[in-house]
Amino acid sequence: MRETPPFPLAAAPGILLNFRRTHRQQPVTSSIAPPVVDISKLRLGDARALLEHGTVGELPDSDVSPTEFVQSVIDGLCELSLKDPLTGLANRRHFLSVLEREIDGVARSGEPALLLMLDIDHFKSINDTHGHLAGDRVLQAVAKCLSRCIRPMDTVARYGGEEFAVVLPNCLVSVGEAVAERIRKTVETLMIPVSATANVKVTISIGGAYAPSWVRSTAPLWIERADNLLYRAKSDGRNRVVIDQQQAIAVSAEEKNLLFGHLALGEPAWLERVAVDPASGSASGVGE
Numbered sequence: 001m002r003e004t005p006p007f008p009l010a011a012a013p014g015i016l017l018n019f020r021r022t023h024r025q026q027p028v029t030s031s032i033a034p035p036v037v038d039i040s041k042l043r044l045g046d047a048r049a050l051l052e053h054g055t056v057g058e059l060p061d062s063d064v065s066p067t068e069f070v071q072s073v074i075d076g077l078c079e080l081s082l083k084d085p086l087t088g089l090a091n092r093r094h095f096l097s098v099l100e101r102e103i104d105g106v107a108r109s110g111e112p113a114l115l116l117m118l119d120i121d122h123f124k125s126i127n128d129t130h131g132h133l134a135g136d137r138v139l140q141a142v143a144k145c146l147s148r149c150i151r152p153m154d155t156v157a158r159y160g161g162e163e164f165a166v167v168l169p170n171c172l173v174s175v176g177e178a179v180a181e182r183i184r185k186t187v188e189t190l191m192i193p194v195s196a197t198a199n200v201k202v203t204i205s206i207g208g209a210y211a212p213s214w215v216r217s218t219a220p221l222w223i224e225r226a227d228n229l230l231y232r233a234k235s236d237g238r239n240r241v242v243i244d245q246q247q248a249i250a251v252s253a254e255e256k257n258l259l260f261g262h263l264a265l266g267e268p269a270w271l272e273r274v275a276v277d278p279a280s281g282s283a284s285g286v287g288e
Contacts, residue, residue, distance in 0.1 A: 084158040086136060087143035095157035098167050099219045103211055105169065110213040114176040114243070116166040117226040118146070118183070121203045121238040123162035126194070134194035135162075138202060141192045149183045165226075173210075173245060180206045180241040188239065205233040208243035 082094040090098070102113040120142060127135040139162065146156045150166060159165045166183075168176055187204045194200050207230030211217050225244070233242040 087140055087158050089143050089147070089164070090155055090157035092157065092159060095155065095159065095165055095167070096219055098155045098157075099222065102167055102169050103217050103219065103222065106211045106213055107216045111170045112172060112213065113211045114168040114171040114208055115211070115222055115226045116168070116176075116180055116183075116206055116208045116243075117159070117223070117230045118164040118166065118204050118206045119230055119234065120162040121205055121234070123202075126200060126202070130194045130198060130200065134198075134200070137194050138192050138200065141190055142187060142202065142204065145186050145190060146183060149186055150179060154179075165223075173243070176208055176210075177241065177243055180208055180243060184239065184241055203239035205230060205238045206241045206243075207231065207233050208241070210244060 082091060083089070084091040099115070105111060106113045120138065123135065123138070126138055139158075142164070143156075143158065146164060146166065150156055151168070153169055155167045157165045157167075166179075168179060171179075184204055184206055187202060191199050191201060207226050207228065209222060209225035209229055211222050229242045229244060233240050236242070
């Protein structure tokens, strides 16, 4: 049995994974290019079957090539790494990668992107009264509701605990408000069975913040803005939506530094005040 060197696998745009393969075929010569695997063509069912049978030895399906077999494994692992196991939504890792992508898009194009942070109201009382399994059923029901209420281009994720997040690219204020209200009203109408004899109703509070256009922001700053508005929605009585107006976004000092690329140098040199000679009326830079 011969072990081949690691060969590249395309896991995502711009990302290559190295994977070591063991097989009984003829050794790969240097004249043969290493296979590149497109992960978009993989199937989770095959990956699960592969993981059950193991990666070493005979393939469970003689019609499946070793490369296809490896594709399926990587597909399953990638799906597991990007999804929340309880709700099936994007997990925090996937959410943060989407957020970074949208920050880059807003900085380059100026198109509006909205982040909604959502929290189930009084969720702790459900766990205390009905148990944590009932709480899990509530989380799953709300997750399905969120998935039905968003646009195809949007991303909904479980941020942590009873808190969810929705990223809405290219989203005008009117559209963002409509989506958030649709979510709030739909969740409010849910009747969630938590046991054979009990159903519960829940409400949700939503805070939404736009990423500043044409500015290089950061994921923590964007999340903090949306979280502050979520806190305001809860303070104002819960079961409501609070979204900032895109035009009213104040750019933070950190974002200004990121925009100018002078994190440790203070104000950019080209923004320094220009000194004007009162006698001649000519201008001269401070640094001259």
